[in-house]
Amino acid sequence: MYSKLINWSLNEFSSLxxxxxxxxxxxxxxxxxxxxxxxxxxxxxYPVFIKKYPNxxxxxxxxxxxxxxxxxxxxxxxxxxxxxxxxxxxxxxxSFPKEKSELIKIPxxxxxxxxxxxxxGDDRPELAIDANIERVVSRLYGVKEQKGLKLQKKIxxxxxxxxEKLFKTYSSRELNEALMxxxxxxxxxxxxxxxxxxxxSRCIAFKKGKPLDFPExxxxxxxxxxxxxxxxxFVVLHQGKVLGYVxxxxxxxxxxxxxxxxxxxxxxxxxxxYPKVRKVIKEKAxxxxxSSITKYRIENHYWVVSKADFERxxxxxxxxxxxxxxxxxxxxxxxxLKILNKVIGD
Ligand code: SF4
Numbered sequence: 001m002y003s004k005l006i007n008w009s010l011n012e013f014s015s016l017x018x019x020x021x022x023x024x025x026x027x028x029x030x031x032x033x034x035x036x037x038x039x040x041x042x043x044x045x046y047p048v049f050i051k052k053y054p055n056x057x058x059x060x061x062x063x064x065x066x067x068x069x070x071x072x073x074x075x076x077x078x079x080x081x082x083x084x085x086x087x088x089x090x091x092x093x094x095s096f097p098k099e100k101s102e103l104i105k106i107p108x109x110x111x112x113x114x115x116x117x118x119x120x121g122d123d124r125p126e127l128a129i130d131a132n133i134e135r136v137v138s139r140l141y142g143v144k145e146q147k148g149l150k151l152q153k154k155i156x157x158x159x160x161x162x163x164e165k166l167f168k169t170y171s172s173r174e175l176n177e178a179l180m181x182x183x184x185x186x187x188x189x190x191x192x193x194x195x196x197x198x199x200x201s202r203c204i205a206f207k208k209g210k211p212l213d214f215p216e217x218x219x220x221x222x223x224x225x226x227x228x229x230x231x232x233x234f235v236v237l238h239q240g241k242v243l244g245y246v247x248x249x250x251x252x253x254x255x256x257x258x259x260x261x262x263x264x265x266x267x268x269x270x271x272x273x274y275p276k277v278r279k280v281i282k283e284k285a286x287x288x289x290x291s292s293i294t295k296y297r298i299e300n301h302y303w304v305v306s307k308a309d310f311e312r313x314x315x316x317x318x319x320x321x322x323x324x325x326x327x328x329x330x331x332x333x334x335x336x337l338k339i340l341n342k343v344i345g346d
Contacts, residue, residue, distance in 0.1 A: 002170055002178070004198040009178035012185075017047050019177070024096045025056050027121030031113055032083045035130075036076050039184065045074055059084065060091035068255045068331045077255050082108030100126070119176045125167035128176050129155060132183025137163075138215040139187060142204030147215040187211070226297050227268040232277055233302040233336075234260045234310045235286075235343050241322035242340060243307065247333070252293055256333040257323050259340075260314065264301065271296075278315040287342055291335045302339045 018030030053059040071080035086108035103114035115128035192211040236243035285301040
């Protein structure tokens with residue numbers, strides 16, 4: 001039965017660039033890129049990244065700034081820094097450890113990535129439970145548990161003996177990837193195309209007639225879905241350079257450069273990503289752009305000012321420095337780049 005699924009996956013998706021040349025390093029890069037990012041986005045970035053940094057040694061030599069630049073367009077930059085930490089540690093160790101218990105000791109490698117390295121990178125028996133596999137397995141075996149850690153625990157304890165047997169017949173790599181492909185293509189969270197699914201004849205959720213009931217949805221906490229956030233951003237230019245700061249480890253977009261930014265108004269009073277404006281800005285903003293991040297819908301009002309005016313308006317003179325403005329190479333956040341492109345023009 002799984003042969004049908006695996007053949008479908010091999011026929012349809014063997015040409016994905018990260019499935020062409022496999023080793024533990026390429027698996028580490030592709031798996032970290034694919035977390036929280038769509039296949040279509042990674043398709044454009046993976047080949048460029050691997051060409052530039054073809055092995056652990058080449059990656060381990062670069063700086064945080066360099067990896068953030070190479071990561072541009074993939075978002076969630078914490079993953080880039082985790083990848084770099086992992087590369088530096090593996091380079092120091094001399095090779096990838098074999099055991100999962102050793103892999104998860106490497107900074108930047110968590111439970112899922114360790115499982116993916118074993119199963120996909122090394123083709124050894126292991127189930128790499130990402131959101132797709134979690135959902136697909138819950139439906140195939142009819143496990144009605146709330147998605148997340150509880151369901152993963154159930155898969156690892158109650159279902160694993162059944163799944164383990166499959167590795168005697170099928171390649172762990174091919175089985176894991178086929179289940180992931182199924183979750184991405186036919187067996188999605190809000191839509192299941194059961195009529196054309198290669199697993200429909202053995203799927204318990206399908207037989208019960210309610211595939212979308214598996215796994216259980218987390219209970220609504222009654223919390224607000226989005227918060228509106230109004231920010232003041234200041235563009236201070238000097239001899240082709242722009243005043244900014246590097247976002248710290250605890251911030252959104254950490255490692256990237258942003259122009260000075262302050263909260264004018266936030267529906268979420270607990271938000272501490274930016275300082276609040278110290279006084280009402282009387283000057284009319286030069287423009288406004290919209291953006292969003294996690295649960296925040298953001299209005300970015302920007303002012304183009306001199307350094308003296310910025311310090312007068314914000315009441316702040318320290319904590320910033322000038323960065324060379326380069327659209328291709330600069331490590332600027334996307335919103336900062338959009339504002340600078342509007343101000344400076346193409
Ligand atoms: S038959 Fe439907 S619910 Fe079952 S695995 Fe296929 S798409 Fe998912």
